Amino acid sequence: MADRRRATHDALVVCPPGLEELVAVELGGLGVRRSRVQKGGVTCGLTTRQLYAANMFLRCATRVLVRAATFTVRTFADLERRLGEVDWSEWLDGTTNLRFRVTTRRSVLWHDSAIEERFMAALPAGETDSQGQLVVVRAVKDRFVVSIDSSGVPLHQRGWRLDQAKAPLRxxxxxxxxxxxxxxxxxxxxxxxxxxxxxxxxxxxxxxGRAPGAERTFCFQDWPGFQPGTWASVTADASVSDTCExxxxxxxxxxxxxxxxxxxxxxxxxxxxxxxxxxxxxxxxxxxxxxxxxxxxxxxxxxxxxxxxxxxxxxxxxxxxxxxxxxxxxxxxxxxxxxxxxxxxxxxxxxxxxxxxxxxxxxxxxxxxxxxx
Ligand SMILES: C[S@@+](CC[C@H](N)C(=O)[O-])C[C@H]1O[C@@H](n2cnc3c(N)ncnc32)[C@H](O)[C@@H]1O
Missing domain, CATH: 3.40.50.150 (Vaccinia Virus protein VP39)
Known part of the structure; x- marks a missing residue:
């Protein structure tokens, strides 16, 4: 069977508004050559290794989304048809539970729950679940961008900040x-x-020299297309930096x-x-x-x-x-x-x-x- 794994991922690295330039610098440090800053995030192309490394090492980011599909539709029939054409096999295996975040602006299809229903029917998935794999759907003037979250729990949750005083910072x-x-x-x-x-x-x-993601897991580890060898080399890098003097x-x-x-x-x-x-x-x-x-x-x-x-x-x-x-x-x-x-x-x-x-x-x-x- 042909290997359908992607060589590069079209990614949006989401961050708190105001930290975009710092995220772009961090991405540069991971060898990401071209990135474009927009409000609340940075778009870039990532190799699979860089995608894993971004989750492990970025300190200023909230999550890394991977673009799965982009299309323009104005009817539900067209939406269903376009969703049926997408190859989801890298991310979904038919049993994954999903949750959706749908936003629309100036689009003929604007009803969030009706859009979510069509996605649930068209994607190879288990059930909807508030802890499930996040799928982000954004439609602006009928142009749909569908993204799959690779991070899971937001990246700023390193795992240690369980006790909170007043007004804690991320x-x-x-x-x-x-x-x-x-x-x-x-x-x-x-x-x-x-x-x-x-x-x-x-x-x-x-x-x-502690990698911010060293103590946690990420949802890309559950994707059917997950590459354990590539991940092992990223985690090895994380433990090398941890043992630095x-x-x-x-x-x-x-x-x-x-x-x-x-x-x-x-x-x-x-x-x-x-x-x-x-x-x-x-x-x-x-x-x-x-x-x-x-x-x-x-x-x-x-x-x-x-x-x-x-x-x-x-x-x-x-x-x-x-x-x-x-x-x-x-x-x-x-x-x-x-x-x-x-x-x-x-x-x-x-x-x-x-x-x-x-x-x-x-x-x-x-x-x-x-x-x-
Ligand atoms: C906005 S909070 C800091 C939150 C912190 N950055 C975090 O992430 O949890 C401000 C802190 O200033 C402390 N504070 C207020 N007046 C103070 C003072 N005169 N001397 C020392 N600390 C003070 C408060 O007790 C509070 O914990």
Missing amino acids: ESVAAGLLAACDWDPATTLVDPMCGSGTIAIEAATIAA LRQPMIIAADRDAGAIESAKANAERAGVANMIDFRQAPISALSSVADVGSPGHLVTNPPWGERLSPGGDLRNLYATLGRVGNEHLTGWGLGLLVADRDLARQVRPGLSEVLHLELGGRHAWLLTGRFG
Whole structure:
């Protein structure tokens, strides 16, 4: 029988809006030559090895979708006919349970459930199941793009962040902040408002050379076209980077809230990096104590944002205290602040640069960077 496995996959790497350029750089690091950035993702051609490696190694992505079919249809009869022409055998074996995410815009066929019914009837599949293989269907002006998810559980869920404090960041966003701040993994990092510890733990796993996907599975491993030999070489690469000599930076994670420090510690234990992080229950007014770590490092943090419209005076005081203590004791240190209110951030230091503009949970946020002093 002819080998119908694809040499390249037309892929869309989905990410939080604002991290696209960082994902494109990460893809370049995996040897992906041409990629195109669009809002909320990066399109590219991936070899099978790169598809597996993207799932294993991308830190800023949410999932990797593989394009299965593209066509223009205006009737259900045409939709059924086009679906019947697609060779699904690489992804579906007739028993796979499926779930669908259908969106339509300015299309004659717009009824999501009716479209899903036609897909369920035409695809070789088991049943619909909320945990099943995700099929993404997007129709814009009658042009349908049908994609198969290769990731499964979103890639930012590395498996260690089970304890949550208030307003936790996605691990992918923490990785994006660290990359955009140009934090060098050999140097000191401080998050004085660490909550559940996401920034500090992500940093420690980077310094330890731990692949973000090393502790989890992906849904491409269940595809009929899965190539175990190719996957074995990707996992071998992941364990090589894990055994690299550790660059032991000093990482300090502090929060005034005892519960936050408890959850950060539990998460760090699960990630296997608890011994790389110095946890301190302390308010930012005590930040001066980190100054004794020696040469300047980076302070990267996600302070509380407060309400959408009117930040209270407490929040102004908090940002001003961060500025006062940082400028006094951390002269020369790099600063990365994830904020929703750029005016409030001026309380820390004027003249910070806007490095990222993100959309997180429907809210705009900015990474501002600069230097204390
Ligand atoms: C938005 S949360 C940080 C979330 C964190 N990045 C994560 O992923 O879980 C802000 C944190 O700042 C802490 N915080 C607020 N005021 C503080 C202060 N004066 N000193 C230290 N921590 C403070 C809160 O306890 C909270 O955990």
